[in-house]
Amino acid sequence: MSPEEFRVFGRQVVDWIADYHAGIESHPVRSQVRPGEVRAQLPAHPPERGEPFEEVLRDLDEVLLPGVTHWQHPSFFAYFPANASGPAILGDLLSSGLGVQGMVWATSPACTELETVVVDWMAELLGLPEHFRTDAAGGGVIQDSASSAALVACLAALQRVSGGDVAAKGITRRHTLYVSEHTHSSLERAARMVGIGADNVRVVAVDPGTLGMDPQHLDDLIAEDLAAGAVPTLVCATVGTTSTTAIDPVRAVGEVCRRRGVWLHVDAAYAGVAAICPELRWINDGVGEFADSYCTNAHKWLLTNFDCSLLWLADRGPLVDALSILPEYLRNPATLSGEVIDYRDWQVPLGRRFRALKLWSVLRWYGASGLREHIRTGVGLAQEFADWVREDPRFELLEPHPLGLVCFRPRFPELSPEQAEERTHEVMESLNASGELYLTHTKVDGRTVLRFAVGSPQTERRHVLAAWKRIQEAVG
Template identity: 75%
Template sequence: MTPEEFRRYGRQVVDWIADYQEKVESYPVLSRAEPGDVLADLPAHPPERGEGFEAVLADLDRVVMPGITHWQHPAFFAYFPSNTSGPAILGDLLSAGLGVQGMLWATSPACTELETRVLDWLAELLGLPAGFRSEGTGGGVIQDSASSAALVAILAALHRADGGTSGRDGITRRHTLYISSQTHSSLEKAARIAGIGAANVRVVDVDPATLAMDPAHLDALLTEDAAAGALPVLVCATVGTTSTTAVDPVPAIGAVCRRHGVWLHVDAAYAGVAAVCPELRWVNDGLAEYADSYSTNPHKWLLTNFDCTAMWVADRAPLTGALSILPEYLRNQATTSGEVIDYRDWQIPLGRRFRALKLWSVIRWYGAEGLREHVRTGVRLAADLAARIGADPGFELLEHHPFGLVCFRPRWDGLPADEADAATMRLMERLNASGDLYLTHTRAGGRVLLRMAVGAPATGPEHIEAAWRRVREEALAG
């Protein structure tokens, strides 16, 4: 493709994306495709000769679009938002155009230093502890997801706990990791990958009312395991759980971790970016005093395309100690000098994309004021929805809803618990099949709840009103 051809087709692609953004509301939220539909419309074999890009764009409409669930649709309430925005798309395009592989400072100094500065900016915007800034012993890095951040944190914690022997000799004694029943499943997966093993992931009790981790039970488990000869490695506290946005008591958990000398990782994948608003900065409680690592996802609620997880550590030495391997072909003067960051030592893979460009573009386009307004809009719309549900005697509301997620269910008076759960599931399936909105469910307190996660950039009060009206109509009909 010549530069002139790229210009011509590039304009068409940008126009296609802009048109899509304008008309996204006209699509059914959830894809209507059946298993195998997209495969059936794709040739079984690749073309022998190259085709014009017109054919690609035509098949994008004919084959791909029917298989798309529209995450940017204003009635997409199923999962936490996966925001995108114009400046983020353009930043991603610039990253793709430059084609940088930023594994080392030397392979593109701007890739590394822009990321360092942008993570310091974001730490400032969120009011994070000074110890997470790059000028000290800590610092930030962009991972692909909170799952990778958790795995990296576990490896760093392992390195610190056993003095690096597990990285050299493998795990030769029992190591333990601590989560709650509400912690994201990626922590158990990370424990498997790291060699700790799922059987050594200890599940801490939660408060039945708030679903927050119980520090007293955590303390008891740590004491019991250490007495049995295990080496406790990491505790994961969550700020804004996936199921209900429960918030673990980080200060109390951190105090327990400090007494036992255990690494504290705080997973704020969804809710952490809410701290861009000063009135929501309570989500940072305990970080400065106790957190060894922390992660949150701009690609959820901060208008930045997936993938973009911001991760910070209070001390980078265990992280780089666990992950740094320097073969001869990567040796260079800048790395040897010790004056630069090589982000390959802060992640699992060697190679890395220039992810910072899209976050940089978003922060510069919206500024702190625009980012705060986006988050506040989501919180306000969710509060409006919760008020509607709470005022309806036919529905039951889960009262904890400080962010953009609202969990609720019809009361189904007179139905046994299992039949009420089944009725709630049928209601959700009917709503999702309508194409008008898309919800998911969870189970909390032994009951099935519907989840409505508000936060798509296009969602406004009219979409909340329409969704609630649709839910009530279907519940009454069902």
């Protein structure tokens, strides 16, 4: 494809994306296709000869688009937001166009240095401590996801608790990792991948009122494991759990970790960006004093399309020690001088994309005030929805709900508990099958609750109100 051909088709693609966003409400929120339906419409074998790009766009419209669930739809209330804004899309396009491979500083200095600036900007906007800055002992890095952030945090914790031996000798003792029942499954996956093992993931009890981790039970489990000869290695405290956005008491958990010498990883994948708003910074109480690592996803609620997960460390030394290998083909004067950051040592893959460009574009386009307005709008709409649920005796509201997620369930007093569970799932599936909105569910104390997550920049009050009326009709 020549530059001129790229110019022609590039304009068509940008127009296609703009038209898609402008008309997104015309699509059913959740894809209506059956399993295998998309594949059946695609050729079984690759083309022998190249095809015109117009045919690619035609198949995009006719074959692929019906199989897309529209995460940018204003009535998408499932999972968590996965925002894709105009400036982020353009920033990603620029990254793709440059084709940078930013594994070390020397392979593209701008890729590394813009990333250091962007993560420092974000630390400032979130009110994070000075030692998380890249010009301090710690620093930030953009990972692909919070799952990767959890994995490298586990590696760093193992390196620190072993005195630096794990990277060279591997795990020679039983190590333990601590989560609550509401901690994201990525922590157990990380335990499996680093060799701690799923059987050594200890589940800490939660407060029945807040669903936050119980610090006393955590301390008891650590003491029990120490007595059994294990090495307590990492505790994950969550700020905004995936199920309900419950918030673990980071300060109290951190005090236990400090006393016991255990790494504290704070997973704020969804909720952390809310701290851009000063009135919501209470969610990070204790992070500055106690967190060894902290993660939040710009690609959820901060208008930056996937993938863009921010990880900060209080001390980057253990992570770099765990992952740094310098083969001859990567040796260069800048790396050997020790004056630069080589982000290859902060992640699992060697290669890395120029992700900072899209977050930089978002920060410059919206500014801090625009980002705060976006967060506040989502919180405000969610709280209004919660008020409607609370006032309707046919529904039960799960408290608390401080951010953009509201959990609730319909009441079916005439049904047995088993029948009520089945009926709740039927209600959710009927709503999702309608194409008018999309909800997901979770379980709390063994009972199914529906999750209503507000966060798309396209979502207005009218969309939330329409969804609520549709939910009421479905329950009857």
